[in-house]
Amino acid sequence: MYRILTSQRRLLFAISQANLPPISGNVFPHERPFHTSYIQLKKGRTRKKYIDPVIVKQVKTSKKVADIYDDANMAELATAIGVDIDALSDSLIELDEDNVKLLGSATSLDRKTVLDVCSIHGIKPRFVYRPNEEKLMKKLSDEADAFPQPPPPPSELVRRAPVVTIMGHVDHGKTTLLDALRSSSIVSTEFGGITQHIGAFSVQLPGTKSRVTFLDTPGHAAFKAMRERGARATDIVVLVVAADDGVNEQTVESIKYAREAGVPIVVAINKCDKPQADPAKTRRDLMQHDIVVEDMGGDIQVVEISALQGTNIKALQEALILQAELMDLKSTPKGLSEGVVIESTTAQGLGKVCTMVVQRGTVKRGSVLVAGTAWGRVRSLTDEHNKTLKEAGPSTPARISGWRENLPPPGEAILEVESEQRAQEVIEFRRRRIMDERAEKDRDVIEARRSEEREIYLQNRQKLLNKGMRYGSTYHHVVMKEAKKRAMEATSEPTEKPVLRVIIRSDVDGTLEALLNVLDTYDSQLCDLQIVDFGVGAPIDNHIELAAETNAVIYCFNTPISAGIRTLANSKDVTVEQFNVIYRLIDALKDKLSSQIPPKTELKQVGEGHVLKEFLITDRGKKKQPIAGCLVDWGVFKKTSIFRVLRGSEIVYEGPVESLKCENEFVSQAKTNTEVGVFLSDKNIRFKEDDTIEVLDKETVPQVIDWHPAGF
Incomplete structure (x- = not known):
């Protein structure tokens, strides 16, 4: 038997007798009242009592609301709720002693633990998702890229060989000079007698223990960017000026690049063995461009040489060594390597290959390098003679294979990174940055185009308003009309460009x-x-x-x-x-x-005469027709030619003739000193004495492209 307790009966009776208004407002699940109460009186019998619902008022909390990541760790939770890490640790241990294992770790806390901790500290949590990782990458962009290392400590610095760039105008003897410096034969391998690449070579100067890395840059106008890169990758610039030619366009350009790069200049006046050589004039020409040599009161070394004859080459070597000693060039062979790309290409059996000059550190097989948006692991390391190198230290030119995906662009800085994973992160970031910059430019172009189209729309709309048309489509009324007009014009005059x-x-x-x-x-x-x-x-x-x-x-x-x-x-x-x-x-x-380009048709004068007298004849009862009695002064009057009638400087007529007549006979042509009657197709043209008659033939002339790039 089941019975209701007396206290329960009294409670239910009080509730049933209460006169409560209907439910309103929000009701939480655990506070929802029962609308019907089932009271069990005896086994198998129940009595149903209807109870009016109870109003549940939602009380506003005064707790502080904190945004917390749904996978927050201890450090992130402490920052979000505004407590120090020690207080948070005490709270976790207070909840459960097993939470000791969470102290000091980066493990994510479960949601129940976070709720309990927030309850202890009087915080109302609001769980949020972490921010987008891509947006976070943009904020941390400086950390994602690779950068050159800070200057090394003085204890690591060792003396290094100077990097010398040979620069100057085309055909002033730059490569011949380099040939003389390293006692080789470069010129014989060059096509057309001009350098068309940047060459990097390490040279042991004869009679000295010093090594010098030379860069030979092209002098032709087309290789402007190469010369600029050469000036920026060097320590000393040897400015080669021909004594028989003086300062020219590429000479001035080379001076400009050296000045911008802040590189000292050594002047080599070449071809002094030629009879027309004038070194003094060359010195004066250089002064006009702020190149004042030592023997004229300046501080720039100058050596008069003949690269072809080998004259004064030793003096130039001494000048380079002296300049290098004054500069006290040093670097460190330790740490991650750095360098600059001189040239890049693809080679059969090697794949993507680049020539670099090492500026810091030591490049070895297996080193992971990045350059621009290219990266690779060094697979082979060779010198300019294709001999294998074990390693390449500062100022050493080296040919490197093993680049992935892209070729490293010339002039780009090469940086060594710790691993392939790091290299891929750097490349991915740089690619994303390039895409963002490109998207920004495209957005500006699109906005400008929209503004232009909007302006055109407003102008066309104004045209309609001026005509009293206030409704209808501007596009169809104006734009389409003008487009059809242009299409008609294009159809009537087909001018398809080759x-x-x-x-x-x-x-x-x-x-x-x-x-x-x-x-x-x-x-x-x-x-x-x-x-x-x-x-x-x-x-x-x-x-x-x-x-x-x-x-x-x-x-x-x-x-x-x-x-x-x-x-x-x-x-x-x-x-x-x-x-x-x-x-x-x-x-x-x-x-x-x-x-x-299709050939064009031109009119070429083949004869000339003058009018002696005008005759008027009647043709089959019609009105009188004018005929010009002419004398052929020179050339030939042909019936198939075009005749031009000039009265002073005014063109009276230009077109075909109907017939030519000599001594009562129709002829097809008339030669010099022959009198001929000229009968025009236009019968309204009247002739006067001494009118000039020019005879022209159509001539097909091939056209030549009107493109003349600088230096060609």
Whole structure:
């Protein structure tokens, strides 16, 4: 038997008799009242009592609200609720002694523990998600990238060899001088007698224990960027000026780059063995550009040499050694290595390869390097003679293979990092930064375009308002109307511009850059020039297929072309041209552009005469027709030619003639000193005595492209 206790009966009776209003407001689940109460009186019997609902008022809490990560650790929780770590540790141990294992760890706390801790400290928690990791990366951008190391302590510094760049105007003897300095033969291997790459060479100066790293930069106008990189990667600049030619355009440019880089200059006046050499004039020319040599009261060393004859080469070596000693060049072979990319290319069997000059540290096989958005682990390390190096210390030029994905761009800083994972993090960050910068630029372009389109819309809308049209689509009323008008004009005068599509393949990245810089100057309106593709390395099957699809010409610079590629190109009717000298490639490109332009028709004068008298004749009862009685002064009057009638400087008539008549006979032509009657197609033209008659023939003349890049 189950019975209700007396106290329970009294409670239920009081509740049933209470006159309470209906429920309103929010009711929490554990505080929700029962609308019906089932009271068990005896076994098997119940009595149903209806109870009015109870109002539950929600009391506003005065607790402090704190935003807490849903996976917060101890340090993050302490910061969020505003207590120190010791107080939080005491609270955790107070809750459960097993929480000792959480002290000092970065383990995430479960939500129940966080709620209990917040209850102890009177905090109302509000759980939030962590911020987006990509946004956090942007805030911590400086930490994600790789940077050069701080200066080493003086105890680690050791003397290093100077890096010397040979600079000057084209054909002033820079490479011949380098040839004399290292007793080799570079000039004989150069196409066209000009340097077309930056070469890095380490030289043991004859008769000394000193080593010098030389950079030989091109002098041609197309290699401007190479010369600038050479000046920024060097310690000393040797400015070569020909005594028989003096200061020229690239000489001035080299002085500018050396000044901007803050590099000391040593002047070498070359070709002093020539009869027309004038070193004194060269000195005066240099003074106009603030290059004052020592023997004229300045502080810049000057040596008169003849690189071809080997004259005074030793004196130039001594000047370089003296300048290096004054600069007290030092670096450290310890720590992570740093350097600069001189040139980069692809080599068969090695893949992506770059030439670098080490500036700090020691590069070894297995070192992980980053340069721009390229990275790699050093697989092979060789010198300029392709001999294997165990390591490369400061001021050493080295050829490195093992680059992944991209070629390191010339002039880019090379930094060693701790691991491949770190290298990939740096590259990923740099790529993201480039994309963000590009997106920012694109956004500015889009905004400018929208503003321009908005301005056009408002102008067109105003046109409609001026016409009294206040409704309807501006686009259809104005824009479409003008577009149709332009389309009609274009259809009536078809002027399809010819186009030449090209694919550029180069041996090294620096030369490719020079070629692209030259092509960027293309501004002719006679023919469009489109670069379909470009890159480093010899052409492959894909390039032939692409050229066949786009009707492009492949220009190869200093790259070998295999017999298989030539066979495939012939079968696809693709033109592949190979060059070793840059100005010959540009000349061939200009000729190809000229051949794309249709020839133009010009009028060439083939005869001239003057009017002796005008005759009026009646033709079959019609009105009188004027005929010019002319004397052919020179040349030939042909019936098929164009006749121009001049009265003073005024053109009275220009067009065909209907007939020519000599001595009552119709003729097809009349020669010099012959009197001929000229009957025009236009019968309204009247002649006067001494009118000039010019006879013109149409002549087809080939057009030449009006593009003349600097230096070509």
